[in-house]
Amino acid sequence: MTSLQDATTAPVLFPGDPGYDQHRRVWNADIDRRPAAIVRCRDAKEVAAALTWCVRHGHDVTVRGGGHNLAGTAVIDGAVMIDTAPMTDVAFDLDAGTVTVGAGCRWGDVDRPAAEHDVAVPAGVVSHTGVAGLTLGGGAGYLARMYGATVDYLVSAEIVVADGGILTVSADEHPDLFWALRGAGHNFGVVTSFTFRYVPLPGLATVRQALYAAGDRREVLRFYRDWALAAPDNVTTYARLLTCPPYWSQVPAAHRGEPVLSVATVHYGDPAAEPALTGPMFAQATPVYQSLKTIPHVTLQHATDDEFRYGIGHYWKHIFLESLADEVIDTAIDWCDRYPGRPLQAHSNIAHQMICPFEVIGGGGQMTRRDTTATVMGSHGLPWGANIGADWEFPDEKPELVAWAKGFADAMGPYQGGTYINFASVQGDIEVARQVYGGNYDRLIAVKKDYDPANVFRRGLVDLSGGRDQ
Template sequence: MTDIAQLRTVTSAEVILPGDNGYDRLRRVWNADIVRRPAAIVRCRDAKEVAAALTWSVANGLEVTVRGGGHNLAGTAVIDDAVLLDTAPMNGVVFDLAAGTVTVGAGCRWGDVDRPAAEHGVAVPAGVVSHTGVAGLTLGGGAGYLARMYGATVDFLVSAEIVCADGRILTVSETEHADLFWALRGAGHNYGVVTSFTFRYVPLPGLATIRQAFYTAADRREVLQFYRDWAPSAPDHVTTYARLLTCPPYWSQVAAAHRGKPVLSVATVHYGDPALEPALTAPMFAQATPVYENLRTVPHVTLQHATDDEFRYGIGHYWKHIFVASLADEVIDTVIDWSDRYPGRPLQAHANIAHQMLCPFEVIGGGGAMARRDTSATSMSSHGLTWGANIGADWEFAEEKPELVAWAKGFADAMGPFQGGTYINFASVQGDEEIARQVYGANYDRLVAVKRSYDPTNVFRRGLVDLSGGES
């Protein structure tokens, strides 16, 4: 049996073993449903420390996992009895204002980037929660509030430093190891340990104005029918979110008659001059009389942190994501039916109602730059479909899980006839070859070829899907 403590003799990184101070804290990930005990946690400060720990672990027959922000739903950053390569100490953020780029360590979370970027009046298009890891979100594609204006996070990746399965440290870009660079931008959980990312940034697009309204169950179908026609054709700087949920009984901002009842939340996020927002978004909110309305204008960096508590650590999650071509009446009816069957409890935390929240079902208005992006440039794919939707089961106590997971699977099955693919960053379980083909479509065979070139023995088999092509 390998003496795991020997890791301390081959790397200058801090090696934390079971029983050491910090072990139980550092093995935890965002999804509280994931409780696993790695054989060792290696706190790497640079690519050389990663390479040393990786090559020793592979030579001694130990599995290896990689943790950036630890936000991945499936919890693949940590498995029992493996060596966990923790990149959290790589937390540098360096701006090159002359080049218009920022280089970010793999251990950073998006708040670490958003805050200094705002001081320079710029942003990197990313996600919607500040404690999401830069690495995981980027390697899966990345989309958030700025996606309709600018596109996916991977569209702004200029280069990356990666430690390959054989311990080589490479810089990859469109001109260096271009095949691997292409694969990393959407399927990057499967190819190595990325230790830094260099992004192009964009100018901050002005203040964000968020308008939200709640509608009763009786109005949901009509409002959603209008939403499907209006949201994709809205200006690029307006993104529209629709969410179905039960109004929590403690939300006193909503009249008592509507608490504990099904509601539809519609929210628009408008970037730019707040004075121009009312005229642009008015049609969306003119379809029915809301039972609650809220309007706020905030800087982008504030918006990026606004729902951190809703998506806080300590909650269990099981999500399904689907791309659909249209929100036909049959789709809307299915969504309403299954949302009303949700067996869970509202877990929202804010006293003020946030425009984004944990909920049984969410659909995001498509179009804009995401529809125009060159999908051949990266391995990320939306399968050319307009709508991305999330089915979410969330719980605090283990006994709540079985019924909620069964509901999420049933909902996803009911949506199966309308589904055209899925987004890998919202996968709650590690997928097999069949799932990989669903996620990456026509890109699958090319991704397998890149995998065989850079990781022929499938060292990074704990990626979110199997891209080995059946070989290991």
Template sequence: MTDFAQLRSVTSAEVILPGENGYDRHRRVWNADIDRRPAAIVRCRDAKEVSAALTWCVQRDIDVTVRGGGHNLAGTAVADGAVLLDTAPMNDVVFDLEAGTVTVGGGCRWGDVDRPAAEHGVAVPAGVVSHTGVAGLTLGGGAGYLARLHGATVDFLVAAEIVVADGRILQVSDTEHADLFWALRGAGHNYGVVTSFTFRYVPLPGLATIRQALYAADDRREVLRFFRDWAPTAPDNVTTYARLLTCPPYWSQVEAEHRGKPVLSIATVHYGDPAAEPALTAPMFAQARPVYESLRTIPHVTLQHSTDDEFRYGIGHYWKHIFLESFADEVIDTAIDWSDKYPGRPLQAHSNIAHQVLCPFEVIGGGGAMTRRDTTATAMSSHGLAWGANIGADWEFAEEKPELVAWAKSFADAMGPFQGGTYINFASVQGDEDVARAVYGANYDRLVAVKRSYDPANIFRRGLVDLSGGTAK
């Protein structure tokens, strides 16, 4: 039987064993459905500590997992009986204003980056929730509020430090280990422990103006048809979100007759001069009479934190993501019909009506820089499609889970004929080789070749899909 306390003799990192102070806290991840017990947790402060612990495990054929922000839906950061390599202590954020870059520790969350970046008047395009991990989001591609303006997070990654399976600490970029650097940008959960990321940043694009309206059930189809035609053609500084949900009974700002009933939420996020926003977004909100409206203008960094409570810790999740080939009437009808069958309860954090909410179905207006990006430059599985949709099942109590998961799977099956791929960061379960081929398409064989070069024994087999090419343990 392995004595995991021996890890303390090979690494200067803090090692936490079951029953010790901090064990339960550090094994927990964002998705409350994940409840796994690692054999040891190694809280690493730098790449050398990672390398030492990893080498010890590999020599003894002990499974390892890697935790950055711990925000992954599938909970791949933690496994029963494995050694969890926790990079959370690596949380430095260092700006090089002359070079126009920021270097971020592998354990950072996006709020750790957004706040100091705002003080410099800059931003890294990434995410919509501040407690999302930098590592997980980046390694899967990354998209957020600034995506229509600037593209994916991986488009701004210029270098990384990674500990690979044989314990080497590598600096990777377009000029060093370029094959591995390409793979990390979109399929990076499979190749090692990334201990730091260096990003280019962009100037802050001005204030964010968020306009939201809720529409009654009878108006949903008409509004969604207009959304389909209008959202992809909106200016790059306007992103549009459509969400189908049941209006919580405690949303007292909504007329009483619509509480507890199906509604459609439309929200636009506009960057730039607030005075220019009304003319740009007015057409989207002129299709029916809203049952609720809101408008606010806030700094980008405030927007990045504004729905943290909606997506709070302590809730179980099972999600499906779909890139849609089109958003035709048949897709709209299917989405409405299945959203109305949602067996869960409203889990909004409070009575305030956030522009982004936990909901059965969300679709994000496409277009902008995300559809113009060079899809060969990185491994990100964008599939070049304009429409990205999320099916979301969320619960507080385990007894609610089976019915909700069954609903989500059936909803996804019904949307299958319209699907053109998926976004790997929204996978709720680990996928096999077939899933990997579906996600990465033409990039699959190249990714497998990189995997075999840097991790031939498939040490990092806890990625979201199997890229071992048949060599998985």
């Protein structure tokens, strides 16, 4: 393996080297794998050199951007990790209305300088999420109902493909590969930079949250399913089922340790207009707790980083839903009341985004109206996205929690209309790929054969080999 050091100018870390353990770690603490080497690439040329050497010598390759992927596909035992984390340049072209972002950036690296220009790129909800992983899987966050998915704003990308070539892809250059990158991009190469269109900041974000007692959950959720889809585009909504942590002292003692429903809204624009728009949602029952705050978008993007902190193990299932029918609501409540885990919220402050057994993200808005044929991110045309989350601190808690999450997902199977690849906790096979990409699957296989015929990038989130030997 020492010749890898001679093949590229990038620093190469081997087991036992200073920094090796730091850079092999990823966000999901359940992932503890040891690559054969970590190549800390600073530009596309260093990526190309390392990739070419690995292909020539028959070494498996993985790619790390932010390392936030649930399945931990950035790191595999015995493979060579191409780490793009050193690529952190962010450059705005104010005349063109674009920003070019290095593949090692986290979204906070983009949000902070963007706020200085009163603009934003529609993205996620946690600032330490990697730009690369979120974008290549589609991307959605607080601004999605107003503006759509992150991939809708991708103008071009620089990518190193399997033969070591460095390509710029866009709607005009390699358009087939550009299409595939926007939702299935983990499978086609090493993207080293992204150029996005940005949007004007739509004003301050007003965040309202209420917790409802166990006996009010069904009726509140039944109202939520109709109200949330009809809400204005500048109002994003969330509903979550969880057990109230005993340390949430703001909640009356009778409800601590008991099941509760959290409903949260994020309104962009004049704070004075917010009460009239969200009032009906919060008038359905008497909350046991409520909060209201108005903050800048960039503050909102960082507001729940502690909730989704490093050091926690995760196993999540994601499902798209056509409706929140009564049987869906009843199934979710039943399974959440059986959750075998412990409250892992970060602290006594009650955040609007939190680790929880089940959440529903209100759809509608631009996410429903977007052209689902323009990118691979097609399942987001369905109105509801739901996450089943099992989370733990200690390894002996994992087996029961994973079994619960799988059972919950099976129970929701009859109502499922696809899944979101960025919330997949396991690397999927061909069956999962067909579920994720639906009618786009065969076209993706064709693009894969053109740009990666030997299936070099087979460590992506799903199998796009088309059944070829791996």
